Amino acid sequence: MPRWWQDAAVYQVYVRSFADSDGDGVGDLPGVTARLQHIAALGADALWLTPFYRSPMADHGYDVADQCDVDPQFGTLADVDALLAAAHGIGLKVLVDLVPNHSSDEHPWFVEALADPTSPLRDRYLFRPGRGGGPPNAWQSVFGGPAWSQAPDGAWYLHLFDAKQPDFDWRHPAVHAEWERILRFWLDRGVDGFRIDVAHGLYKAADLADNPPDLEPDGVLFHASTMPNAWDQPEVVDVYRRWREITDSYPGDRVMVGEVFLSTVPKVARFVGRERLHQAFNFPLLAAPLDATAWQSVIALSLEAFEVEGASATWVLSNHDVIRHATRYGGGEPGRARARAATLTLLGLPGSPYLYEGEELGLEQDDLPAEARQDPVWLRSGGRVPGRDGCRTPLPWTAEPPGHGFTKGTPWLPFGPQAAARSVAAEDADPGSHLWFYRTALALRRELRAHLAREVRWLDAPPGALCFARTDSRGGELRVLLNTSAPAVPVPAGELLLASSPVTDLVPPGTAVWVKV
Ligand code: TEU
Numbered sequence: 001m002p003r004w005w006q007d008a009a010v011y012q013v014y015v016r017s018f019a020d021s022d023g024d025g026v027g028d029l030p031g032v033t034a035r036l037q038h039i040a041a042l043g044a045d046a047l048w049l050t051p052f053y054r055s056p057m058a059d060h061g062y063d064v065a066d067q068c069d070v071d072p073q074f075g076t077l078a079d080v081d082a083l084l085a086a087a088h089g090i091g092l093k094v095l096v097d098l099v100p101n102h103s104s105d106e107h108p109w110f111v112e113a114l115a116d117p118t119s120p121l122r123d124r125y126l127f128r129p130g131r132g133g134g135p136p137n138a139w140q141s142v143f144g145g146p147a148w149s150q151a152p153d154g155a156w157y158l159h160l161f162d163a164k165q166p167d168f169d170w171r172h173p174a175v176h177a178e179w180e181r182i183l184r185f186w187l188d189r190g191v192d193g194f195r196i197d198v199a200h201g202l203y204k205a206a207d208l209a210d211n212p213p214d215l216e217p218d219g220v221l222f223h224a225s226t227m228p229n230a231w232d233q234p235e236v237v238d239v240y241r242r243w244r245e246i247t248d249s250y251p252g253d254r255v256m257v258g259e260v261f262l263s264t265v266p267k268v269a270r271f272v273g274r275e276r277l278h279q280a281f282n283f284p285l286l287a288a289p290l291d292a293t294a295w296q297s298v299i300a301l302s303l304e305a306f307e308v309e310g311a312s313a314t315w316v317l318s319n320h321d322v323i324r325h326a327t328r329y330g331g332g333e334p335g336r337a338r339a340r341a342a343t344l345t346l347l348g349l350p351g352s353p354y355l356y357e358g359e360e361l362g363l364e365q366d367d368l369p370a371e372a373r374q375d376p377v378w379l380r381s382g383g384r385v386p387g388r389d390g391c392r393t394p395l396p397w398t399a400e401p402p403g404h405g406f407t408k409g410t411p412w413l414p415f416g417p418q419a420a421a422r423s424v425a426a427e428d429a430d431p432g433s434h435l436w437f438y439r440t441a442l443a444l445r446r447e448l449r450a451h452l453a454r455e456v457r458w459l460d461a462p463p464g465a466l467c468f469a470r471t472d473s474r475g476g477e478l479r480v481l482l483n484t485s486a487p488a489v490p491v492p493a494g495e496l497l498l499a500s501s502p503v504t505d506l507v508p509p510g511t512a513v514w515v516k517v
Pocket of ligand 1: 059062063099142161197198223224225231259261262320321
């Protein structure tokens with residue numbers, strides 16, 4: 001019997017942008033509770049809440065000042081309890097986001113460490129003397145600029161992200177003890193699991209040595225590959241070994257999914273398994289072009305690496321850090337059609353799809369005016385890097401501006417031009433909508449998944465297409481065919497269960513089908 005999380009469809013709620021209950025323009029926990037029915041009706045099994053902890057919001061909540069309290073913008077601890085009770089009442093599990101690589105500079109530990117050079121709390125972060133009048137090494141922040149800033153006494157502290165996000169020193173035992181306390185705090189409160197931010201981070205090379213100068217980034221996503229001394233150190237998996245013992249000691253199959261932002265499946269696979277994390281996000285697939293050959297090779301590698309004892313595969317195409325996949329795949333109706341084809345293919349695989357709020361509506365990346373942008377990536381790069389605001393605009397619930405059912409006030413980021421046509425209400429009223437496609441696909445997946453073998457068999461397909469089958473224990477099999485670029489491919493013989501776009505007896509490029517054979 002598979003565990004609930006092995007095949008769970010998990011819906012990512014970017015709390016700031018989901019639903020605002022009090023009119024301040026920022027989404028909040030009571031807003032999520034009031035709209036849980038949307039997630040249940042979609043057919044998701046669980047939701048993941050992005051950080052709602054006390055935070056000065058320099059990175060919209062990924063800069064945490066108190067990991068065990070709720071920011072007043074988002075609500076209260078009682079609101080978390082109410083959300084958990086309501087979600088559990090309708091059969092939804094809830095994951096919360098942990099941010100163990102760094103804290104906010106307004107965390108009480110760091111406040112004292114920064115102010116007092118003799119404080120023992122300094123050792124819980126990475127303070128170092130400078131080198132030749134500058135920072136201790138040449139490491140760069142993910143958000144642009146040097147990864148070091150100075151304390152008033154002249155010492156430097158490391159921040160791989162914003163200057164308001166100092167990195168912990170995971171070589172200090174107090175950091176381990178504190179995070180085990182935080183883990184238990186949320187497990188005791190009844191969360192079903194954790195998404196672990198920057199899970200490949202935490203440890204840095206002990207000597208903080210400069211990185212080899214001639215490394216080329218292998219894609220914008222994978223800053224980690226150019227700074228091998230800053231990420232993906234051997235020690236980090238031992239943290240998760242210990243955390244797995246803790247999560248396993250609780251009833252109810254609590255789960256951990258790591259945001260392991262590394263470029264290849266084998267690098268990510270090191271984090272996953274029986275004595276490690278249950279899952280890690282599959283970014284190599286997200287970064288691959290939507291091309292049958294590339295997809296088949298990443299999917300095959302992923303199944304081999306992640307479908308192992310005590311773990312399962314994940315499939316993710318969008319989140320709050322990347323360009324929405326309808327846009328990456330070309331935008332407009334063709335981009336949305338390709339996005340549906342990609343999603344339908346992944347929903348046919350064993351493992352957990354992670355769906356980002358708004359992708360069920362086929363939302364595209366919004367192009368925001370400079371004065372509206374708020375992402376530290378945009379701010380720190382002086383406007384050179386567009387940043388992530390375009391995938392974080394609020395969810396349009398209704399067609400009516402200005403609040404679109406998201407807020408009674410002014411939304412913290414403006415709605416884009418697609419808000420009215422792609423609102424939940426508008427798509428709910430249209431049986432041919434992207435939203436209804438998601439609902440139908442997830443419902444069908446739910447019906448089939450108990451009967452389908454986890455094993456995936458690859459079938460012959462013409463160049464530009466891929467095809468796989470999973471045996472149905474009641475007889476026959478499910479066949480999934482994705483055509484990315486072949487001249488139209490015949491629909492496999494059998495009962496056509498679902499198509500990502502209308503098909504006749506041919507599957508055109510940019511289309512996927514499920515067939516019961
Ligand atoms: O993202 C991690 C991130 O930004 C990646 O770029 C990665 O860590 C980097 O390539 C280095 O390998 C998470 C959150 O999802 C994001 O929203 C936060 O801004 C960030 O961590 C800092 O907490």
